[in-house]
Amino acid sequence: MAPLWQLNFDIDKYVDRIIPAPPWQAVPYPLSYCLGYRKHPSEKNLGNILLAVRALLGVFVSILLIQFLSHQIPWVAADGPRVVASFGAAAVLEFYAFESPFAQPRNLIVSQVIASVIGVSLSKLLQLRSDDDWARWLGGALACAITTSLMALTKTVHPPAGATALIAVIDDRVVSVGWKLIPLILLSSSIMLLVALILNNLFSRFPLYWWTPSDLGALPQKQLSGPSVDDEEKGKTRQFEIVIGDRVIVPEHIQLTPEERLLLAQISGRL
Known part of the structure; x- marks a missing residue:
């Protein structure tokens, strides 16, 4: 058993399965x-x-x-x-x-x-x-x-x-x-x-999510059977990747302040 200071309680692990996805x-x-x-x-x-x-x-x-x-x-x-x-x-x-x-x-x-x-x-x-x-x-x-x-x-x-x-x-x-x-x-x-x-929602998007940025409802079958190492590595890459090109693409779960988004836009404009 892990030491007390390393214990982690994730309520979403139990709640997200029973909350339906927004229709x-x-x-x-x-x-x-x-x-x-x-x-x-x-x-x-x-x-x-x-x-x-x-x-x-x-x-x-x-x-x-x-x-x-x-x-x-x-x-x-x-x-x-x-x-x-x-x-x-x-x-x-x-x-x-x-x-x-x-x-x-x-x-x-x-x-x-x-x-x-x-x-x-x-x-x-x-x-x-x-x-x-x-x-x-x-x-x-x-x-x-x-x-x-x-x-x-x-x-x-x-x-x-x-x-x-x-x-x-x-x-x-x-x-x-x-x-x-x-x-x-x-x-x-x-x-x-x-x-x-x-x-x-005038010129922006709010909220980014209502309950959690993760998928709601029943867990996907792939997750139940256990993802492969390659799938895990690809998922990690997609999960944390910010794309800066003709426009800035930020994954929904990554929270940025307006100032941070403006800085990324300025970087994009110089490329």
């Missing part, structure tokens, strides 16, 4: 296009000015919509915050660094739900024992730590969710919402994702 072929192409599907993937080199302008619009619209729609919920208008502060950081990921694995829908939604559940649970638990400040400080640190570990194990790392867990314990207005914070977080995440799907 893009059965969905009208204009709709599937807005959901990140492309019949003919292509690389578009966008300057940072256009990306910055689009991010400005996306962040503004999404945060404004979250505040407006949340305020229509009676218990939010009375006690809770219109928007949890961590969504300011989430907006930066979703509308500028949207090619990052941290910004994909699985990471955005699942991480925020985990954070809200852990944060509210610890807040309620500590309130049963003490209302002292030290208990709140302890709970906030513990909520952020547990959320980080769970995100790592579930492959849903999304840095703003760490702030959500912390805020759920130490912010008085958020604490007053209690368990209702969970649907509020889910609503806010859904609104931000919807706006990102509309705006980010």
Whole structure:
């Protein structure tokens, strides 16, 4: 048995087999296009000015919509915050660094739900024992730590969710919402994702994947029977190969920032 520090838990090894692949072929192409599907993937080199302008619009619209729609919920208008502060950081990921694995829908939604559940649970638990400040400080640190570990194990790392867990314990207005914070977080995440799907698919592609860049559903027969050494070597070459020629071709699973893509485009232009 491997030492403890070498153990690795891969949740996708168990989950990917039971999650169906997205039914893009059965969905009208204009709709599937807005959901990140492309019949003919292509690389578009966008300057940072256009990306910055689009991010400005996306962040503004999404945060404004979250505040407006949340305020229509009676218990939010009375006690809770219109928007949890961590969504300011989430907006930066979703509308500028949207090619990052941290910004994909699985990471955005699942991480925020985990954070809200852990944060509210610890807040309620500590309130049963003490209302002292030290208990709140302890709970906030513990909520952020547990959320980080769970995100790592579930492959849903999304840095703003760490702030959500912390805020759920130490912010008085958020604490007053209690368990209702969970649907509020889910609503806010859904609104931000919807706006990102509309705006980010103008000139770009979002998301790069919904659950994982790997194939979903049952494992292929070749994988079940075991690939040959040659097949493995060819697969590795195809998996990690970036082609720079008349245009830049980057495999879907390789995440690049807009600045990195721009650099590759400049290199391509010199060849």
